[in-house]
Amino acid sequence: HLTCELSLQKTDPWRTLPLIRAVRRHPAGAWHRLTTLSTRTLAGTTELLAGWLSDWLARWTQPGDLFQDTRPEQAHLNTLLKLLTLLEQPPETLVFQHTGNQLHIRALDARHHLQQVLGQAQGCALFSATLQPFEPWQAVYGVSPANTLSLPSPFPADRRCVLTITNLNLRQRHREAHWPAIAHLTARIWQQRPGNYLVFTPTRSAATRIRTLLHQFYPSLPVHLPETADEDHALMETMATRTDTGVVITPLAGRWCEGIDLPADALLGAVVLGTGMPPWDDFHQHRADWAREQGWDGDTHTFVYPGWARVLQALGRVIRTPEDRGVLVLVDDRYARPPLSDLMRQRFPDAVDVKTPRQLDALLGRFWAGT
Template sequence: MRVAVRTLCEFAARRGDLDHRYTPAPTAEDGIAGHAKVQSRRGPQYQPELSLNGECAGLALSGRADGYDPLANRIEEIKTHRGDLSRLSSDQRALHRAQLRAYGALHCRETGKDSVELALVYYDIGRDRETVERESASADTLWDELTVLCDAYRQWAQQEAAHRRQRDDALQTLQFPFSDFRKGQRALAETVFRNSCRQQSLMLQAPTGLGKTLGTLYPALMALPRTGQDRLFYLTTRNPGKQLALDGLRALREHQDESLPLRVLELSAKDHACEHPDKACHGEACPLAAGFFDRLPAARQAAVDHDGPLTREALRQIAVEHTLCPYFLAQEMARWSDVVVADVNRLFDQHALLHGLTRQNDWRVSLLVDEAHNLVDRARGMYSATLNQARLLKAKRQAPAPLRPPLNRVAKQWQALAREAAPDNDHPVFLAAIPKALLPSLNGLVSAITEYLTDNPPDLALQELMFDCLAFTRLAEAFGDHSLCEYRNAGRGKAQLAIQNLIPADFLAPRFEAVDSTLLFSATLSPGVYHRDLLGLPEDTFWQKVESPFRAEQVQVRFADRISTRRPDREASRAPIATLIAGQFREHRGNYLAYFSSFAYLQAVLETLREQAPDIPVWHQHGGMSMDERQAFIDRFAEGGEGVGFAVLGGAFGEGIDLPGRRLIGAFVATLGLPPFDPWHEILRQRLQARFGQGYEYTYLYPGLQKVTQAAGRVIRTPEDRGTIWLIDDRFARPDTRKLLPDWWFPEHDRGLAAM
């Protein structure tokens, strides 16, 4: 029964309150950088990252002490933090000390030394300041303490080992929950199984209607015992995907002859799981944080004994019974669950819980990412940050006295930046580097707000400003050719300074390296090299396409190659497009979707169609639609209904909506979906050209046609569907464009043009 020292201590030595005060915790990257800075200051004899192993009370322990000085016989444990160290609770300090003393015990047992000096180093990454707490301890005392911790953990470890055996035995004979696979689903499952067993990285293009959720979960679960993998992470880029995964896992569980001992956890966003969003996350403010770790063992046992998946609602019920915070109970259960269903940010963003746990415990993880074509844009957002002058000025006007000096220093640097950048309108200015003079003032403001909020009632505006500044400074430290610094002035007091990520590969590559096998799947993942390069997947990542369950005779793809939808030609295209829509509708009456590149273009063609054919029912998307308005738009596509819905390509109705049967019989796509040819995208094109040699394709062509394929894919959702797709633009007929469209759209004799 193996366990990481840190995991052992977090299980057996944590006591007291949950304490996530306003002090912003360093990210994993912050921690690595902070450790490296402290380690670099030690002498040449210093040994960083000292690997330690040993057996105690039936447990195989492993870990890495942050450093060892052989001349002083001193073990160091480095903890990075921000803000006043005196605010660190005694319970947190006790946990840190327990971890350090566990390393000391293993070191003495491994080297035969009678004693060791122990140093707990607290490093303030905001102030570049070390605070060191030293003590000496005998080998016997340290080993006795370690034995107590191991005794406390051993019963749980035995329970976990028994669960693992039962889980693996059950997965060896896991049954598919239906009598047969859908067409193409068996090939999908076999491919996923081989990829997991070979511990490889694979991008899989599998069309809609194939049953991708079960077709990936089932073989990935079967592979767990065969590969010795510890966990399965099923990640989604859209919320509906989580529910599909949970439904699939429930179907697998219910179909087995005996109960399936598989712990399934749903991780939800804090906004959805927090019971007291108006309270700070510490025992003095929130009743669910007070005594959290004292009541956690009983709640944790209740959670592992729960019959069924640990969904958000199930966790909430357990948390209520034990007076605990459900959000942080879910975080705890991520340590003890076999399958975690979550958003992609839980593995890929700067604070990713699952990445941290994987590294800490040396887990072997099977990773499945659904709707992976969205990951490029999602990841760019994770590693971008914006400072808003309006938020700064508002805080400055309302600031309490202690915060006025640091706010004034930031405002002064902002004014200097505005004079230097000198934008005269809303057009952005792209800076060659981060304004270095601004960063110290931002760090000072973060520290000042942190200390103020610790002693004062919650202030959401100040908290948001603090995290904006913190996100910006963190990304500024890692700034490179993968990102762009942009200054934009939208009017007096409305300027913005942003770090915008262009190439997420640099940040994501370590996340992919940490997992055992990777599967990214979607209906639109071609060309594979584009996603491999932009996401930082390993060079040996495979790309494979699964045969579609749909047939060319189900869809009629028609090209309006005499119409141009380029910006200069849009006015002239209004009447021809309206005529085409009206003609198709009268030829075959039913429900249609028409996609355009912008709301302005949509509105122009809509008005023309109303003039030409006032008898055709129409409805349209508009900016800022509420959830109810979106649902009303979708509800208009009733079975047996007639009319044309107008939408923007790449918007809320471009993917993720299901309108099978007669609810939708056709689509018009009046755009290639190309991003605007503006200065920002031109810089992106140049960076991608320099890095990968395919600037135009990676910036414009591939992302645009991916949106087209997603939108047109709304038409055929089941093997029984029939429909028509109109591709409106002369460029669709070009061989280099047409070859990027799904090949099953075309009869076999035409697939030479439509192949990958």
């Protein structure tokens, strides 16, 4: 995302920008389209920022000095460059929010910026295991039309056990009542094959509640809820060398969703609670409206596809080599209905929907018996 945050304390230079004076005439806390500001305000702000940039760059005699400087001016310069980049985008693609001492500006659509960057190259290759279906991501990245290539997975499907549990409603208003059932589900999965597992939750408060219930119902089950980056890294190192670490509970948007590699028995399974969709808040409503203005399905582009990509990233922690085996469990009633049911069939045609605890035990028992 293209985004910029400005501190508006008395000592910060941004307070003198025409943009800031205009922004503060809007209600605090809510997100607003930048088009509610006059073109004169935006042009005056850009002109002033360009002057500041020239003044700051003149302070360094060698190009390398710019990146070695650690004074507060360096942080101001980085923020200035972000702000200038944002203000180069079409105003109708930007929204802002102020909260008294801070201003946030975000792009609803980064295609203009991406096209500027990618246009400097002879060609580009964008690749990820989360880019399907191709069409919406081509539109979002502004690379349509483009050549696409879908490669088969190098990981044998019979080395994974993909399960859905679609009789639980984990929307925000209903999920609290289901946390005891989730605690029992987690314990049953672990009991079938004790080892290291990840449980991804919609929020940190949900993770805390599930950990409390697991301690209450299953005091001998090792459960972890890391709070800091240092705790995350220490736990990852432990899991890489010990297969009895237990269950790690973490928010789906946290550091455990990508960039970690725990092959073989270092990680036996992952449970994803919910759909990974962004919150139904003011900012994402603006983004959905913008998507509809482009002729897209606003809710699907804003909520479903980003959530699905996040879910795939989390599940991807389990199978890291062709020799790995693991269990992938997705819990939410929305996986049984379009569009998520369609995405499930395309990605996991072998998924089984579990209706009872006895069925869960039987499926996991047969899977692990094949190792």
